[in-house]
Amino acid sequence: MTPIQIKKGLDIPLAGAPRPEIVDIPAAKSVAVYQEFPGLKAKLRVAEGDQVGKGSPLFIDKKRPDLQFCSPVAGVVKAIEYGARRALYRIVIDVGQSETPDVEFQRYSADQLRGVERSAVLSQLLSSGLFSLIRQRPFSRIADPEITPKAIFVNGMNTAPFLPDLNVVVQGQERAFQAGLDLMTRLTEGDVHLCIAPDAADSIKSASNVKVHQFSGPHPSGNTSIHIHHIDPMEPTDQVWTIRGTDLIRIGQLFLDGNYPDKHVISLGGPGVKEDARAHYRVQIGTPLVDLLDGRMQDGEQRVIKGDALAGVAMQEGEHVSAICSAITILAEGREQFFMGWMAPGINKLSASRAYLSGWNGHKRKWDLTTNINGGYRAMVFTGLYDKYMPLNILVDYLVRAVLAHDTDEAISLGILETDPEDFALCAYVCPSKMDISGVIRQGLEEIEKEGI
Amino acid sequence: MKFLLKRLQKNKHLFEPGGKLERLFPLYEAQESFLFTPPETAKGAPHVRDGLDLKRAMITVVFALIPPTLWGIFNAGLQYNTVNQIADASTMDHWIQGMIIVMPIILVSYIVGGIIEVAFCIIRKHEVNEGFLVTGLLFPLTLPPTIPLWQVAVGIAFGILIGKEIFGGTGFNVLNPALTARAFVFFAYPAQLSGDQVWTVVKDGATQIDGFTGATPLAVAANVPDGQSVIAALNEAGFTWATMFGGAMGGSIAETSVIPILIGAAILIALGIGSWRIMVGGVIGLIAGASLLNLLPADNFSPFTQLPFYYHLVMGSFAFGIVFMATDPVSAAATTTGKWIYGIMIGLLAVIIRVANPAFPEGIMLAILFMNVMAPMIDHYVLQGHIRKRQADIKARRISYATS
Numbered sequence: 001m002t003p004i005q006i007k008k009g010l011d012i013p014l015a016g017a018p019r020p021e022i023v024d025i026p027a028a029k030s031v032a033v034y035q036e037f038p039g040l041k042a043k044l045r046v047a048e049g050d051q052v053g054k055g056s057p058l059f060i061d062k063k064r065p066d067l068q069f070c071s072p073v074a075g076v077v078k079a080i081e082y083g084a085r086r087a088l089y090r091i092v093i094d095v096g097q098s099e100t101p102d103v104e105f106q107r108y109s110a111d112q113l114r115g116v117e118r119s120a121v122l123s124q125l126l127s128s129g130l131f132s133l134i135r136q137r138p139f140s141r142i143a144d145p146e147i148t149p150k151a152i153f154v155n156g157m158n159t160a161p162f163l164p165d166l167n168v169v170v171q172g173q174e175r176a177f178q179a180g181l182d183l184m185t186r187l188t189e190g191d192v193h194l195c196i197a198p199d200a201a202d203s204i205k206s207a208s209n210v211k212v213h214q215f216s217g218p219h220p221s222g223n224t225s226i227h228i229h230h231i232d233p234m235e236p237t238d239q240v241w242t243i244r245g246t247d248l249i250r251i252g253q254l255f256l257d258g259n260y261p262d263k264h265v266i267s268l269g270g271p272g273v274k275e276d277a278r279a280h281y282r283v284q285i286g287t288p289l290v291d292l293l294d295g296r297m298q299d300g301e302q303r304v305i306k307g308d309a310l311a312g313v314a315m316q317e318g319e320h321v322s323a324i325c326s327a328i329t330i331l332a333e334g335r336e337q338f339f340m341g342w343m344a345p346g347i348n349k350l351s352a353s354r355a356y357l358s359g360w361n362g363h364k365r366k367w368d369l370t371t372n373i374n375g376g377y378r379a380m381v382f383t384g385l386y387d388k389y390m391p392l393n394i395l396v397d398y399l400v401r402a403v404l405a406h407d408t409d410e411a412i413s414l415g416i417l418e419t420d421p422e423d424f425a426l427c428a429y430v431c432p433s434k435m436d437i438s439g440v441i442r443q444g445l446e447e448i449e450k451e452g453i
Numbered sequence: 454m455k456f457l458l459k460r461l462q463k464n465k466h467l468f469e470p471g472g473k474l475e476r477l478f479p480l481y482e483a484q485e486s487f488l489f490t491p492p493e494t495a496k497g498a499p500h501v502r503d504g505l506d507l508k509r510a511m512i513t514v515v516f517a518l519i520p521p522t523l524w525g526i527f528n529a530g531l532q533y534n535t536v537n538q539i540a541d542a543s544t545m546d547h548w549i550q551g552m553i554i555v556m557p558i559i560l561v562s563y564i565v566g567g568i569i570e571v572a573f574c575i576i577r578k579h580e581v582n583e584g585f586l587v588t589g590l591l592f593p594l595t596l597p598p599t600i601p602l603w604q605v606a607v608g609i610a611f612g613i614l615i616g617k618e619i620f621g622g623t624g625f626n627v628l629n630p631a632l633t634a635r636a637f638v639f640f641a642y643p644a645q646l647s648g649d650q651v652w653t654v655v656k657d658g659a660t661q662i663d664g665f666t667g668a669t670p671l672a673v674a675a676n677v678p679d680g681q682s683v684i685a686a687l688n689e690a691g692f693t694w695a696t697m698f699g700g701a702m703g704g705s706i707a708e709t710s711v712i713p714i715l716i717g718a719a720i721l722i723a724l725g726i727g728s729w730r731i732m733v734g735g736v737i738g739l740i741a742g743a744s745l746l747n748l749l750p751a752d753n754f755s756p757f758t759q760l761p762f763y764y765h766l767v768m769g770s771f772a773f774g775i776v777f778m779a780t781d782p783v784s785a786a787a788t789t790t791g792k793w794i795y796g797i798m799i800g801l802l803a804v805i806i807r808v809a810n811p812a813f814p815e816g817i818m819l820a821i822l823f824m825n826v827m828a829p830m831i832d833h834y835v836l837q838g839h840i841r842k843r844q845a846d847i848k849a850r851r852i853s854y855a856t857s
Contacts, residue, residue: 012501014501035519050554059569067850098540114691117746123516124652157706170606203660224630229850230850231852232851232854233847233850233851234847235847235851241598253820303500305500307498307502310499310501311496311498311499312498312500313497313498314497314500329500331473331500331501332522333494334492334494335494336492337458337489337490337491337492338489339457339458339488339489339492339567340487340488340489341489341490341511342486342487342490342506342508342512343512349504350503350504350507351503351504351505351662351728352503353503353504353505353509353510353724353725354723354724354725355513355724355726356504356505356509356510358504359504359505359725369499370494371494371495371501372490372491372492372493372494372495372502373491373493373494373495373502374490374502374503374504374505374506375490375491375493375502375505375506375507375508375509375729376482376486376491376506376507376508376580377484377493377580378495378506378580378583378623378624379579379582379622379623379626381507381623381624381626381656381782382624382782382783383782383787384728384787384789384792386741387789391844393843395788395836395839396833397787398787398788398836413840413843413844414840414843421498422498425498425499426501428498428499429501429502429503430501430503430505432501432503432505432506432507432509432510433506433507433624434502434506436496436497438499439497439500440625
């Protein structure tokens with residue numbers, strides 16, 4: 001199979017890649033389940049002090065009451081916390097004895113899975129909450145179970161620094177992974193596409209029942225938008241579903257074992273992680289961050305990021321490793337100031353631009369990058385620079401301008417619906433005016449979603 | 454340098470919201486970010502950012518302007534000493550004399566322009582944009598060395614105010630501010646900006662070299678009587694191709710020699726800051742325009758139409774304009790195709806204005822300004838084409854997928 005070559009883009013030479021090896025983190029004493037889906041209105045199913053079993057529903061989606069979010073452990077609801085506008089923030093559960101039994105889900109054999117009814121798949125996914133791992137394009141929201149998507153794209157790649165390596169996560173879980181793929185084929189009348197890197201393990205390459213595509217080239221060749229665009233691009237009225245390959249394993253486990261899959265493998269990387277701790281970790285859903293990070297972080301002020309360094313979200317102390325958190329990246333907060341930095345030749349400052357010496361050959365070595373933005377916020381200047389880092393056929397300057405001008409029609413015809421904010425992370429990375437381009441695109445997508453296409 | 458940083462940070466609170474000098478924050482920011490890299494960390498994704506900022510990009514342009522600036526200084530002194538027949542003037546004397554002539558012009562431009570720029574930043578409450586460092590240097594380099602300093606001040610003020618600030622500041626301007634300033638002084642003070650006498654500083658009451666007219670090659674070329682060869686006329690006036698390439702002659706401060714401009718262009722292209730497409734497009738446009746004019750029957754048109762393109766390339770301000778003025782990312786076309794069209798049109802228009810319009814000996818300034826105005830329209834059509842192509846491409850991919 002010849003891989004689809006992506007030419008535009010950039011692999012940021014960030015130090016701290018996680019080792020291809022899984023470390024087990026002991027079961028937590030207390031876990032938390034987060035309401036981490038923007039736009040979702042939660043309705044509680046438990047109160048503080050209630051006893052819950054593994055797989056018991058904690059809250060549901062008001063709009064789609066079938067969609068439940070479940071407890072990964074048996075224990076007692078210790079606290080229900082609210083965030084802005086009294087919206088549910090998280091539910092903290094103390095692990096322990098509970099009179100409420102663990103929920104038993106329907107078990108299937110691998111063969112049965114290939115012929116199971118769509119409605120049966122949907123109902124089990126919804127009642128377990130694992131349906132929330134499936135996203136719908138455009139807008140990347142939790143998929144709408146009412147519609148039948150044109151196709152389902154499974155992302156089995158990790159070009160962003162640092163997402164978990166599917167080759168590692170899938171070890172020992174090959175059956176669950178294939179089961180997850182089989183289940184996806186039940187949800188669409190179209191094709192299920194598995195997009196992988198050329199160096200994927202044989203067990204992934206030989207996945208059956210789905211179309212396997214290889215993508216090679218620099219980041220963002222591993223982004224789902226790129227895969228959709230190159231395989232079967234979307235028109236504005238299309239709806240396709242997407243899911244991460246690593247999440248498929250939990251779905252497969254649910255149907256094969258009949259138990260709530262309470263663990264997942266995440267990657268821990270970045271220059272802020274101690275060298276020998278940069279690896280993959282198997283953690284219980286909702287494990288406190290401190291259980292994972294204790295003794296594994298470098299000294300000094302560090303930023304802990306849920307997700308990768310390009311598209312993740314900064315975490316606060318006291319948070320937990322939630323179900324959709326697939327990676328944790330740690331970077332030092334770069335508050336140090338250097339004298340006359342604008343005049344330096346740039347041997348010690350990484351840049352993709354040739355205006356610094358590092359732009360000529362600096363990408364060969366790894367860099368301990370920090371969160372410093374390396375400059376100040378300035379007015380937007382149309383340079384066409386972004387387009388060098390955007391493999392989709394999109395003129396980024398103009399798209400950003402259309403969104404800022406609230407011209408949603410123009411934004412749609414420029415292709416915003418084919419994208420996700422993460423696709424613009426590299427453009428924001430190289431922006432000399434230090435603009436929040438991913439944020440602008442997110443705002444544009446939200447606006448279009450609100451107005452309707 | 455720790456001491457300096459501590460000093461700065463000690464007073465930072467005065468400029469922050471709630472501080473006594475809150476309104477002057479842009480001034481503080483400019484000073485701090487000049488001395489030290491900012492301590493700012495990413496507010497959200499992406500959490501790492503590239504080393505390049507606008508300050509570095511603009512400084513790189515200033516860096517590329519150094520060779521033409523040095524040449525301009527040296528040449529102003531050289532011309533002064535030659536024309537005024539200063540005996541035994543050494544190279545050092547040329548440098549010193551050049552400094553005396555040129556430095557005040559550059560300083561006035563920076564000081565007056567800087568004050569206006571900072572004042573607007575304070576009013577608008579945004580950071581000082583480093584683009585001014587380029588504008589403030591570009592403008593004086595395009596002036597004749599004899600320009601009165603008050604005209605420099607008025608010119609840069611006009612360029613910054615009308616060329617940039619009334620549109621909303623950096624990033625919003627339609628015209629290149631430095632060229633707007635240059636065009637303003639050109640039309641407002643023609644006596645000091647055109648003619649044969651303004652290109653070399655002459656001592657009060659001094660006698661000139663016999664035969665020295667002060668005419669620039671473009672003026673010579675435009676005034677060749679019908680039926681004569683332009684090249685011969687130029688040679689007769691002392692302008693061979695090589696001397697015009699070398700540029701040891703009177704003219705606008707940094708525009709006479711092509712060599713330092715080529716060095717600047719090489720820096721801009723090698724460091725990826727200036728658009729090579731615009732520069733190459735401009736050269737192609739000029740070659741095409743000059744070659745087309747060559748095809749006109751020599752008998753019916755002015756002899757200037759017959760001048761080969763390689764002369765046009767080294768004459769006047771074309772090289773300086775296409776390398777440093779046309780490539781301003783804010784006022785140029787932004788799409789890749791648009792940059793080609795924009796560059797080619799500038800070259801074409803520049804040569805046509807030169808040859809066909811007797812009122813303006815040099816066409817590059819007007820060509821660039823005209824294309825600055827046209828750039829959004831070029832981009833608009835390129836964008837419409839892009840949208841159509843996008844949709845066709847998506848359709849084609851879908852069909853090819855459905856049938857595969």
